[in-house]
Amino acid sequence: SQQGEEDPQALSIQEGENATMNCSYKTSINNLQWYRQNSGRGLVHLILIRSNEREKHSGRLRVTLDTSKKSSSLLITASRAADTASYFCVQTSGAGSYQLTFGKGTKLSVIP
Amino acid sequence: ETGVTQTPRHLVMGMTNKKSLKCEQHLGHNAMYWYKQSAKKPLELMFVYSLEERVENNSVPSRFSPECPNSSHLFLHLHTLQPEDSALYLCASSPRDRGRDTQYFGPGTRLTVL
Secondary structure (H helix, E strand, O other), rough: OOEEEEEEEEEEOOOOOOOEEEEOOOOOOOEEEEEEEEEEEEEEEEEEEEOOEEEEEOOOOEEEEEOOOOOOEEEEEOOHHHHHHHEEEEHHHHHOOOOEEOOOEEEEEOOO | OOOOOEEEEEEOOOOOOOOEEEEEOOOOOEEEEEEEEOOOOOOOOOEEOOEEEEEEEEOOOOOOOEEEOOOOEEEEEEEOOOHHOOOOEEEEOOOOOOOOOOOEEEOOEEEEEO
């Protein structure tokens, strides 16, 4: 299975703290993405990092990629209650494929 | 609001019923997808349509029948489902070529099979 694995499975923090989620994957990638899912806004694409990139920022999000360790991390700074959601690390299966491979996700709870 | 809508949002059906899920995208994309999200399992890709042709079918039972009449609409026809088919069914769309890796998801249909 090419499925990535997020760690931890669940994370609970206070509002204002930073949240870090990790992802490990098994096969080589073209790129890696992070998606967020909550009951209010559904499943939403957050950020994409290509295999030749090591770090990428988008607002309060910072993603790192270490292809030698086949791992990625998502950092959310200054968390808000609205960040409460499940976060998924998603691999692309390769050139010519439409398939995205989702992990089981990290469930983040931000306590006001 | 992602530009992808799904109806109905909730559906309860018996095992002998026939129902259909509808997805519509307003993003000008030409690839559309059906996913199944069950409790405690990762999101599973079911079908992919590109330019209204089915390009991927991930070993989905024949009781699920997709239809893509045009690049903006996608249906999932359901018949003689089993209780284990109860799940959240998500539709997504993307460009067919460059940028296809980023998919835009609808809110989903929560299906319960009794």
